[in-house]
Amino acid sequence: METGTWKVKTGLAQMLKGGVIMDVVNAEHAKIAEDAGACAVMALERVPADIRAAGGVARMADPTVIEAIMKTVSIPVMAKCRIGHFVEAQALEALGVDYIDESEVLTPADESHHVWKHDFKVPFVCGCRNLGEALRRIGEGAAMIRTKGEAGTGNVVEAVRHMRAVMDGIRELVQTPQEELMAKAKEMGAPFEIVVEIHKTGKLPVVNFAAGGVATPADAALMMQLGADGVFVGSGIFKSSNPSVRAQAIVKATTHYNDPKIIAEVSKNLGEAMPGLDMKQIPPEELLAPRGW
Amino acid sequence: MKIGVLASQGAFIEHIAKLRELGVEAVPVRLPEELEGLDGLIIPGGESTSIGRLMRDYRLTQAIRDKVKDGMPVFGTCAGMILMARKSSDANFESLGLMDITVRRNAFGRQRESFETELDVSVLDEKPFPGVFIRAPLIEKVNGTVEVLARLADGTIVAVRDGKMLALAFHPELTDDPRFHQYFLDMVSGRE
Numbered sequence: 001m002e003t004g005t006w007k008v009k010t011g012l013a014q015m016l017k018g019g020v021i022m023d024v025v026n027a028e029h030a031k032i033a034e035d036a037g038a039c040a041v042m043a044l045e046r047v048p049a050d051i052r053a054a055g056g057v058a059r060m061a062d063p064t065v066i067e068a069i070m071k072t073v074s075i076p077v078m079a080k081c082r083i084g085h086f087v088e089a090q091a092l093e094a095l096g097v098d099y100i101d102e103s104e105v106l107t108p109a110d111e112s113h114h115v116w117k118h119d120f121k122v123p124f125v126c127g128c129r130n131l132g133e134a135l136r137r138i139g140e141g142a143a144m145i146r147t148k149g150e151a152g153t154g155n156v157v158e159a160v161r162h163m164r165a166v167m168d169g170i171r172e173l174v175q176t177p178q179e180e181l182m183a184k185a186k187e188m189g190a191p192f193e194i195v196v197e198i199h200k201t202g203k204l205p206v207v208n209f210a211a212g213g214v215a216t217p218a219d220a221a222l223m224m225q226l227g228a229d230g231v232f233v234g235s236g237i238f239k240s241s242n243p244s245v246r247a248q249a250i251v252k253a254t255t256h257y258n259d260p261k262i263i264a265e266v267s268k269n270l271g272e273a274m275p276g277l278d279m280k281q282i283p284p285e286e287l288l289a290p291r292g293w
Numbered sequence: 294m295k296i297g298v299l300a301s302q303g304a305f306i307e308h309i310a311k312l313r314e315l316g317v318e319a320v321p322v323r324l325p326e327e328l329e330g331l332d333g334l335i336i337p338g339g340e341s342t343s344i345g346r347l348m349r350d351y352r353l354t355q356a357i358r359d360k361v362k363d364g365m366p367v368f369g370t371c372a373g374m375i376l377m378a379r380k381s382s383d384a385n386f387e388s389l390g391l392m393d394i395t396v397r398r399n400a401f402g403r404q405r406e407s408f409e410t411e412l413d414v415s416v417l418d419e420k421p422f423p424g425v426f427i428r429a430p431l432i433e434k435v436n437g438t439v440e441v442l443a444r445l446a447d448g449t450i451v452a453v454r455d456g457k458m459l460a461l462a463f464h465p466e467l468t469d470d471p472r473f474h475q476y477f478l479d480m481v482s483g484r485e
Contacts, residue, residue, distance in 0.1 A: 001410045008407040011427045011467050015338050015371070018302045037347060039302055039340040074383065074398060075340050076428065098404035098428070121405045255301050255347055256323060 004121030009143035012076065012098065012123060013207035016040055016144075016230055020220065020251050021209065023047050023234040026065065027072040033237070036247035040076040040099070042232065043069040048105050048152030049235035049274065052286070057107045060088040063095055070096065078125070083292045084110025093122045099144070100124045102137075104291035105151045105234075114292065117141030127211065129162045129289055131169025132188035135198075136293070138206055139191040145204065147228070148289040149212020152235050154276035156213040158289060159223060163210055167227045174202045212289070215240070215273045217253030217266050224257035239274035246270050294481065297322040297331040299357075301347035303339015303372060307466035311474045325356035333366040333481040336373030336389075338427070338464050341398065344372055345386035354387060361391055366457035368477040374460035375430050382433065392455050393436040396462075400431040412463075414443045414452060417472050424451065424463040431462055457481075 019039025024030040025046060033041050045061040046054065060081050070077045076098035081088035083102055088109075092100050102115050104127050117124040118141035126137035127148035134145045147166060149159030169188075173195060176184055181199055185192040197205055210223035211232035220231045231254055233247075240246045249266040256262035298308045300321035312319035312335075322328060334357065336344075348354045361367055369377040376388050380395040401408070407428055411421035422443070432450040435441060443452035443461075451462040457480055465473040479485040 001408045003406060003408045005409050007409055007425055007467065008404075008427055011425055011464060012404055012407065014304045014307065014467065015340065015427060017304060017306070017339075018300065019340060019343055034342060037302075037343045039343045070403075075342060076404065093405065096403045096405060123404065251343070251347070252350065259323075 006143070009123035010206050013125070013144035016076070016209075017207055018255060019230045020247075020254050021078065021230065021232045022237055022247060023232075024069060024238070027068045029238055029243075030069045030073045030077075032244050033247060034073040034075050036244055037251035038075060038247065039230070040078055041069060041073060042078045042080065042101065042234075043097070044080060047235040047238055048288070049154070049239050050152075051105060052152040052288075059106060060085070060092065063091070066092075066095055066097060080106055081115070082106040083108040084113050084115060086115045089115050089120065089124075093120055097122060102126050102142075104148060104288045108291050114140050117143075125209075127289075127292065128166065130165040131173070132190045133293065134166055134204065134208070135188065135190035135194045138194055138204075142206065144207050144209070146209040146211040146232055149210065149214070150279065150282075151212045151288050153213050153279070153282070154215040154236060154239070154274040155279065156215070156219045156222065157279060159210050159213045160226065162212075162289070163223060163226045163228060166204075166208065170198055170202065170204065173198045214250070215276065216270075217249045218263055220250045221253045221257035221263050224254060230254065235274055241271035246273075294318065294332050294478065295320065295330060296333045296335060296478075296481070297328060298335045298337060299344070299348070299353070299373070301339075301351075301353070302343045303337045304464070304466055305337045305339075308335045308337050308370075308474075311466050311471060315471055315474055315478060317478060322353075323351065325352050328356055328360050331360075331365065333368065333477065334360070335477070336367065336369040336376055337466065338371035338373060341372040341375040342386050345376060345388065348376075349387055354389060357389055358391070361389075361458070364457065366459075366477070366481045367391065368459045370461050370464055370466060371427065371429060374432075374462055377458065377460050392453070392458050392460055393439055394432050394453060394460070395434040396430045397433050398430050399428050401426065401429055404428055410445065412443045412445075412451070416442055416454070416476060422465070422472065423468045423470055425467045426451075426463050429462045
């Protein structure tokens, strides 16, 4: 019997596909998310919109919060560590969380290096803005990828940009002649073996979710049609006027992403969405997506 | 032969790929009308609470029960097995209640306890089957005509069959081994 294998790490992400992973800050939120049909929850102290508003250094959540959420729901519980903060990751593994998100939403602990994720039995999900960044994280051991988007904005524009960049990158690699793959790997700063694998298979070797700015059922379905395997919704649910109803609607839209009649139906009477931010309103030094490389 | 794969949430694409490798037409099922004309149904792994809720909201729960009553073969893996079971020790959703077994969800612990192990399966050839167990359930009790097909070394039941129904606690769709999918197709065609 072998635990912590690549197969079981990537396999859990495969089980989450077609689903919605919701940010929650307490056991009560977690229960609402589970009842709405979330396939997992992300345990946090504050949702990204509040982290953005609070400023200062954002760190791993208090283990008390994470444990309370783990006790309340039977679906997988994820939690975030700072980029490069392998001791926060060790602590999260000791708590028994099901997935660790090495996340740009928290303040990076290391501006040059990410966590070496192969050493952990608990799988990691990491953010990316393009295919090269995704493959660097997979090379370090990430068993799941999510596009970064711009968390806490309620604006899907960056999520779309990053998903298109990843999918375009894959399409380009498939078309690239074999003898040019090494130069491509060098240009992308990506591990050569994974570049070759994608050239052959036409897909990422791990599951890829969309994140960062999804606020409505139509946003979720848009990300699915662009090629996401599932969606993360952060502030979009619990910063809206009716979290439970909106959460259920986003779950349905993610399953029925190719059925416009259902998208229209579930978009009715959801109340106010979270207030959104235009990217131009955010000073460049306050953007989260450029954190990490 | 046309097999449907429940596509509410979870690893349905992997099952569809396996079926297509075996030369069978495979289609995703998200709505009751998509059950028409199917020779069999696979309920994949995923989150059972999420799948159970989407099945109920889109009227699939009763539609699947009716089809199975009319003889449609069904194959569930992991969450699919939980949804097929008549009883679950901690269910907080409505299951299909198709098979007379009692299951326990997340029975081995959290993700860090997920594991791979080789299984001897009574109805396959002597080569062990690669068992991939992810936050897996186990079968606490089997009743009536339910037949046990595989156990872990400690005796835990992880694979069962009852008539035209097959249920596994693990994920053959994540392996390169097509034998369980072939076994199900043989059940469907009556070739066994």
